[in-house]
Amino acid sequence: EIVLSQSPGTLSLSPGERATLSCRASQSVSSNSLAWYQQKPGQAPRLIIYDASNVATGSPERFSGSGSGTDFTLTISRLEPEDFAVYYCQQYSRSPLTFGGGTRVEIK
Amino acid sequence: EVQLVESGGGLAQPGGPLRLSCATSGFPFTSYVINWVRQAPGTGLEWVSAISGSGGSTYYANSVKGRFTISRDISKNTVFLQMSSLRDDDTAVYYCATSSRTFWYFDFWGRGTLVTVSS
Numbered sequence: 274e275i276v277l278s279q280s281p282g283t284l285s286l287s288p289g290e291r292a293t294l295s296c297r298a299s300q301s302v303s304s305n306s307l308a309w310y311q312q313k314p315g316q317a318p319r320l321i322i323y324d325a326s327n328v329a330t331g332s333p334e335r336f337s338g339s340g341s342g343t344d345f346t347l348t349i350s351r352l353e354p355e356d357f358a359v360y361y362c363q364q365y366s367r368s369p370l371t372f373g374g375g376t377r378v379e380i381k
Numbered sequence: 382e383v384q385l386v387e388s389g390g391g392l393a394q395p396g397g398p399l400r401l402s403c404a405t406s407g408f409p410f411t412s413y414v415i416n417w418v419r420q421a422p423g424t425g426l427e428w429v430s431a432i433s434g435s436g437g438s439t440y441y442a443n444s445v446k447g448r449f450t451i452s453r454d455i456s457k458n459t460v461f462l463q464m465s466s467l468r469d470d471d472t473a474v475y476y477c478a479t480s481s482r483t484f485w486y487f488d489f490w491g492r493g494t495l496v497t498v499s500s
Contacts, residue, residue: 308486308487310426310487316492317476317478317490317491317492317493318426318476318487318490319490320486320487320488320489323486329488361425361426363426363486363487365484365485365486367484368440368484369428369442369443370428370484371428372425372426372427372428373425374425375425
């Protein structure tokens with residue numbers, strides 16, 4: 274199975290700052306089949322990026338995704354108070370579907 | 382509006398059964414794959430199972446294969462997850478989530494139902 278490693282584990286930033294989250298795959302993810310989700314405490318995950326770089330409907334334009342092969346990045350251009358949450362990457366290149374361990378973005 | 386509502390969670394005995402339901406609305410039920418994804422307390426996400434739009438194809442993670450069975454009732458727009466031989470490490474919040482094809486990303490999620498396996 275494809276193992277996804279996310280870094281850093283925790284990112285401490287202030288509102289207005291730029292956040293850069295990394296997701297590294299143990300094998301190449303074909304066709305950029307990678308998604309990002311945001312999860313807030315007590316809530317279900319919410320899709321924010323699919324196909325590595327497409328912003329999901331309803332997600333703000335300050336979210337962007339990039340990368341290919343084994344290295345992917347989620348960028349939040351300017352953090353808003355509602356962006357502080359845990360972010361997970363997920364690959365759908367190969368069965369079984371797998372998720373990364375998550376990056377917590379916390380208020381500094 | 383797409384809605385997914387899970388139910389059926391609760392306390393289960395190790396080795397025992399439990400059946401979860403996912404009632405759906407707001408989208409063409411037979412056009413979407415329905416998945417179950419779980420999250421153990423304080424940890425990450427694990428895909429568990431999926432069923433095709435027609436219900437003719439089912440898929441399972443190795444960790445639950447042979448113990449869990451997914452099914453769907455088209456007349457009720459509902460998907461079920463029958464769990465048996467439950468183990469302590471099945472303790473988790475179970476979410477149902479849609480995807481437009483099998484082995485894909487998850488568009489919409491329910492709020493989840495908590496399953497606790499303990500004696």
